[in-house]
Structure formats: C-alpha cells, structure tokens
Amino acid sequence: MHLNKSYCVMKTIWNTKLYLSCLQSDSLLKFIDIKKFSTNCDNMDGSGDKKSFILSYEELLQAQKNNNVLIIDVREQKEINETGKLPGSIHIPMGTVANMLNLMDDQFKKQFEKSKPNKDSKIILSCKSGMRSAAVQQELQKLGYQNVYNYAGGWSEWENKQKC
Ligand SMILES: O=S(=O)([O-])[S-]
Numbered sequence: 001m002h003l004n005k006s007y008c009v010m011k012t013i014w015n016t017k018l019y020l021s022c023l024q025s026d027s028l029l030k031f032i033d034i035k036k037f038s039t040n041c042d043n044m045d046g047s048g049d050k051k052s053f054i055l056s057y058e059e060l061l062q063a064q065k066n067n068n069v070l071i072i073d074v075r076e077q078k079e080i081n082e083t084g085k086l087p088g089s090i091h092i093p094m095g096t097v098a099n100m101l102n103l104m105d106d107q108f109k110k111q112f113e114k115s116k117p118n119k120d121s122k123i124i125l126s127c128k129s130g131m132r133s134a135a136v137q138q139e140l141q142k143l144g145y146q147n148v149y150n151y152a153g154g155w156s157e158w159e160n161k162q163k164c
Pocket of ligand 1: 127128131133154
C-alpha cells in the first residue's frame with residue numbers, strides 16, 4: 001500500500017473509537033507499512049543528509065541508558081496492566097500525550113518523575129507495533145517537537161528480543 005493511501009486510513013480513523021480497535025487488528029497492521037508511515041525528514045539535522053526518525057531495537061537499548069532521552073509508552077492502561085510498560089519509559093496513553101506535554105514543568109516532574117521535554121529534547125515513542133506511536137510522532141512534530149522518534153518495533157519486538 002502506498003503512503004498516501006495509508007495516511008488516508010489513519011486520518012479517517014484518527015481520534016475515533018474505531019481507531020484503536022482497527023489498529024489492534026492484524027489485518028490492518030499488514031495493510032499499513034509502518035516504516036512508510038513513520039516520519040523521515042530531509043535536512044532536519046542541518047547536514048543535508050536524510051535523517052531517520054525511526055528507532056531500531058539497538059538504538060532503543062542505548063536510549064534506555066540515557067537520562068536525557070524521554071521514552072513514552074503510548075499504549076492504553078489495559079495493555080500496560082497486562083505487560084508492564086517498556087523499561088525506562090513513562091506511560092502516557094496516546095490520546096493524552098500532547099496534553100501532558102502542556103503541563104507545567106513541576107507538575108510534569110511530579111507526575112512522571114522525569115523532566116518535561118522541551119521542543120529540542122529527544123523523545124522516543126513506543127506502542128505495541130509502531131502504528132499508534134507513529135501517529136503520536138506526527139502529532140508532536142506538528143506541535144514543533146523537532147526530535148521525536150518512533151520505536152517502530154514496539155512492545156512486540158521488545159518482548160520477542162527478550163526471549164532470545
Ligand atoms: O498501534 S499498534 O501498532 O500498537 S497495534
């Protein structure tokens with residue numbers, strides 16, 4: 001499926017109840033190419049090179065050791081109850097990420113025990129399989145966050161890698 005068509009699907013179902021139930025369906029996941037849907041930007045680092053905003057498992061492992069990086073698990077509470085959140089992450093369900101980033105610095109710190117990111121901070125988003133995190137990535141980029149990455153493998157990849 002081509003990017004434009006995928007994007008239409010996301011737009012159509014964005015912010016509706018159908019959105020989450022559709023995204024949980026394997027058929028839709030097969031239908032949408034997450035890597036195409038995630039954002040890559042030209043020249044975002046000023047070097048003229050294409051910069052990828054898709055994060056690999058290996059890069060995630062590095063980021064988990066870095067206190068300056070904010071990792072947000074955007075899955076729903078029910079999913080977190082079942083699996084626990086991604087290690088090193090804070091949990092903010094996808095529908096409330098933008099609102100939480102609007103909290104005052106001290107409120108954010110109190111609630112999440114992490115410093116609130118600014119527009120240049122490195123933020124990594126993760127969900128189950130990369131779709132919802134890609135949608136939140138686009139939302140935050142539109143709000144001016146310059147350094148937002150999608151861990152496209154999500155919890156599914158993380159869990160599988162832990163078994164190896
Ligand atoms: O949205 S999802 O990739 O977590 S199923």
